[in-house]
Amino acid sequence: MLRLLSFVMFLATWWIAALLAGSAKLPLPSAVLAVAVAEARSGALLLHLGATLGRVTLAFTLAMALGSAIGYMMGRIRLADRLGDPWLILLLNLPALVVIVLAYIWAGLTEVAAISAIAINKLPTAVVTLREGTRALDPALDEMATVFAFPRWRRFRHVLLPQLAPYIAAAARSGLSLVWKIVLVAELLGRPNGVGFEIGIAFQLFDIPLLLAYSLTFAAVVLVIETLLVQPFELRTSRWRLRAA
Amino acid sequence: MRLDVNIISKSFTSAADKRHEVLAGIEFTLYSGEIGVVVGPSGCGKSTMLRILAGLDQDFEGQISRPRKARLAMVFQEPRLLPWRSVEDNVRLAAPDAEEAKLAALFAVLELTAHRDHFPGELSLGLARRVALARAFAVEPDFLILDEPLASLDDALAHRLREEIAALAANRPMITLLVTHSIDDAVHLGDRLFLLSSRPARLLHRMPVATPRGERSAAVIAALKADLARLDLANTPGSADLDGEPQSK
Numbered sequence: 225m226l227r228l229l230s231f232v233m234f235l236a237t238w239w240i241a242a243l244l245a246g247s248a249k250l251p252l253p254s255a256v257l258a259v260a261v262a263e264a265r266s267g268a269l270l271l272h273l274g275a276t277l278g279r280v281t282l283a284f285t286l287a288m289a290l291g292s293a294i295g296y297m298m299g300r301i302r303l304a305d306r307l308g309d310p311w312l313i314l315l316l317n318l319p320a321l322v323v324i325v326l327a328y329i330w331a332g333l334t335e336v337a338a339i340s341a342i343a344i345n346k347l348p349t350a351v352v353t354l355r356e357g358t359r360a361l362d363p364a365l366d367e368m369a370t371v372f373a374f375p376r377w378r379r380f381r382h383v384l385l386p387q388l389a390p391y392i393a394a395a396a397r398s399g400l401s402l403v404w405k406i407v408l409v410a411e412l413l414g415r416p417n418g419v420g421f422e423i424g425i426a427f428q429l430f431d432i433p434l435l436l437a438y439s440l441t442f443a444a445v446v447l448v449i450e451t452l453l454v455q456p457f458e459l460r461t462s463r464w465r466l467r468a469a
Numbered sequence: 470m471r472l473d474v475n476i477i478s479k480s481f482t483s484a485a486d487k488r489h490e491v492l493a494g495i496e497f498t499l500y501s502g503e504i505g506v507v508v509g510p511s512g513c514g515k516s517t518m519l520r521i522l523a524g525l526d527q528d529f530e531g532q533i534s535r536p537r538k539a540r541l542a543m544v545f546q547e548p549r550l551l552p553w554r555s556v557e558d559n560v561r562l563a564a565p566d567a568e569e570a571k572l573a574a575l576f577a578v579l580e581l582t583a584h585r586d587h588f589p590g591e592l593s594l595g596l597a598r599r600v601a602l603a604r605a606f607a608v609e610p611d612f613l614i615l616d617e618p619l620a621s622l623d624d625a626l627a628h629r630l631r632e633e634i635a636a637l638a639a640n641r642p643m644i645t646l647l648v649t650h651s652i653d654d655a656v657h658l659g660d661r662l663f664l665l666s667s668r669p670a671r672l673l674h675r676m677p678v679a680t681p682r683g684e685r686s687a688a689v690i691a692a693l694k695a696d697l698a699r700l701d702l703a704n705t706p707g708s709a710d711l712d713g714e715p716q717s718k
Contacts, residue, residue: 364545364547364549365549365551367520367523367525367545367549368543368545368549370524370525371523371524371525371541371542371543371614372541372542372543372562372563372604372608373540373541374562374563378562382551382554382558382562383551386551386553386554463553464552464553464554464588464590465590
């Protein structure tokens with residue numbers, strides 16, 4: 225209910241601002257909706273959204289898997305931490321644009337270059353978060369698992385993973401928002417499709433309704449994925465905390 | 470099956486780079502079917518000793534020979550349950566082969582039947598301790614280590630759990646080592662009592678109890694307690710060892 229109210233307020237503000245600024249700078253919500261519907265009818269919207277979502281999924285999965293593994297190793301093995309730390313600091317502070325441009329230069333304007341560039345941007349935050357999580361593992365439970373001779377998989381599934389889950393969720397949450405931001409830049413610079421590409425076209429033509437239509441549909445998709453996928457996952461992993469009494 | 474313990478020395482290096490000796494000279498043997506009870510002042514290093522016996526700490530001088538392939542179970546001083554798994558799952562994860570009937574009986578004895586589906590965070594400390602006991606019993610161990618398992622339980626329950634431990638030890642050819650503060654637990658359960666000194670812990674006395682566990686009358690218990698009290702008073706390094714002399718008739 226409250227969410228709906230804030231959405232209505234957003235629309236109202238937009239409407240008033242559009243009336244004040246004139247439709248050349250800020251078109252009315254109805255105009256943007258009309259463009260979005262037209263794009264959806266022609267199939268272009270779906271194609272571009274699909275391309276972007278595909279890249280997000282691949283880059284996100286890649287970065288999470290690699291980042292979690294590296295983070296865990298750095299949290300457990302001191303030598304790995306010492307060797308990896310300078311690289312981590314470098315990657316953390318490297319501007320996304322530099323990574324994307326270099327990737328396109330070295331690997332060409334290809335899908336592989338785009339996806340790896342996005343993944344590399346997200347990787348260090350996942351590593352840092354998972355390293356923190358690994359350092360916070362409870363040695364008492366580790367000892368318990370050793371005494372009761374838990375086999376490897378059982379230990380991973382029931383002792384390790386539940387302890388890391390909040391950190392994985394945090395890395396996923398912050399990582400996803402990072403990926404949403406970067407994927408459009410990567411598409412703008414070197415892909416022939418995707419929301420970022422379409423926004424680039426709209427920018428060149430100064431077609432503000434088109435630009436807003438794509439941006440807002442994209443934002444809506446992000447919102448839906450966050451509420452339907454990320455938040456339920458977070459809730460599930462912390463289920464055992466809620467009932468504490 | 471027997472357990473030979475010979476810890477010559479165990480020390481820790483503190484944050485300030487000082488070495489602290491925690492254990493200095495603990496040697497004893499325990500046989501299958503016996504309950505050994507370790508009594509000593511608090512903070513003397515009993516838990517450190519148990520960690521060594523459980524194989525969790527290998528950085529010490531000396532030797533432990535545990536029976537090969539012995540199934541180990543331990544009740545830690547804190548329950549150490551997995552907070553994200555239910556009571557039943559906590560037990561089943563440690564003892565995946567346990568039959569439902571046996572588990573049900575175990576839960577019933579420990580009065581945990583109503584709590585099977587609860588998470589550890591929902592339990593009182595006393596209940597959580599009972600879950601830890603259930604987990605250790607469910608494993609059907611060959612070597613059972615109990616680190617003050619009955620602390621913070623009310624007297625009636627502690628009494629019942631003591632009987633339960635005794636029954637379990639009687640049913641299985643199992644080596645049991647119990648660390649406790651309670652003289653009551655020691656004299657009721659122990660086949661061999663080991664008295665430790667304060668830090669660094671040294672084995673001061675070995676006190677075998679001749680009367681079988683089930684046949685200890687109030688008089689025998691009282692005599693044992695008196696013996697323990699006398700030894701405790703004479704708690705100085707180098708005092709006479711009572712090894713081999715049964716303390717009760």
